[in-house]
Amino acid sequence: KQEVTQIPAALSVPEGENLVLNCSFTDSAIYNLQWFRQDPGKGLTSLLLIQSSQREQTSGRLNASLDKSSGRSTLYIAASQPGDSATYLCAVVSGGSNYKLTFGKGTLLTVNP
Amino acid sequence: DTGVSQNPRHKITKRGQNVTFRCDPISEHNRLYWYRQTLGQGPEFLTYFQNEAQLEKSRLLSDRFSAERPKGSFSTLEIQRTEQGDSAMYLCASSLDRIPDHGYTFGSGTRLTVV
Numbered sequence: 001k002q003e004v005t006q007i008p009a010a011l012s013v014p015e016g017e018n019l020v021l022n023c024s025f026t027d028s029a030i031y032n033l034q035w036f037r038q039d040p041g042k043g044l045t046s047l048l049l050i051q052s053s054q055r056e057q058t059s060g061r062l063n064a065s066l067d068k069s070s071g072r073s074t075l076y077i078a079a080s081q082p083g084d085s086a087t088y089l090c091a092v093v094s095g096g097s098n099y100k101l102t103f104g105k106g107t108l109l110t111v112n113p
Numbered sequence: 114d115t116g117v118s119q120n121p122r123h124k125i126t127k128r129g130q131n132v133t134f135r136c137d138p139i140s141e142h143n144r145l146y147w148y149r150q151t152l153g154q155g156p157e158f159l160t161y162f163q164n165e166a167q168l169e170k171s172r173l174l175s176d177r178f179s180a181e182r183p184k185g186s187f188s189t190l191e192i193q194r195t196e197q198g199d200s201a202m203y204l205c206a207s208s209l210d211r212i213p214d215h216g217y218t219f220g221s222g223t224r225l226t227v228v
Contacts, residue, residue, distance in 0.1 A: 034216050043221035089155055098169050103155030
């Protein structure tokens with residue numbers, strides 16, 4: 001059974017700092033990995049999607065990497081802003097799972113002005 | 114196309130009442146998923162449809178839960194005889210492909226509070 005772990009559970013940084021969020025998964029046989037952002041009481045917004053054959057994806061100040069063999073992904077946020085404050089969720093689609101997502105518990109990020 | 118739409122956004126109900134939620138996926142997406150998220154946890158899979166066929170149900174989906182997707186369009190999730198433990202955010206997602214090369218799109222969710 002696939003399990004996804006996100007570290008740290010919470011992170012507080014001053015504005016302007018670069019930061020890294022970590023995601024690990026137990027079964028490396030994945031199709032892809034997706035990072036989401038969730039604001040309090042809201043739904044999920046997709047940030048980046050990395051296919052199993054890819055090493056990284058970039059969108060603006062966000063960069064996500066994937067090391068499938070070691071079961072790890074990182075989300076790098078450059079020059080953080082207070083508007084980045086949210087919960088960041090990592091999810092994988094595993095083989096034999098009917099292509100459903102398995103989520104971690106998320107990292108709650110607070111960027112202080 | 115306005116993305117995945119869920120209604121209502123919030124629902125407060127008394128224990129023992131029945132509730133129904135609706136999800137309208139992106140029109141060309143043939144796969145639709147329901148997830149449940151409790152406070153401080155990641156979303157957990159409940160069930161999924163490919164077109165109108167319900168192909169998998171989680172053990173989390175007790176007999177009080179039923180989901181439908183008539184004609185492969187919108188989907189409804191009904192909870193009968195609600196319990197306080199059903200309080201959660203119910204999220205709907207859709208995807209285009211059999212293998213979701215383009216990822217999933219989520220709706221804004223329905224927050225259920227059972228009092």
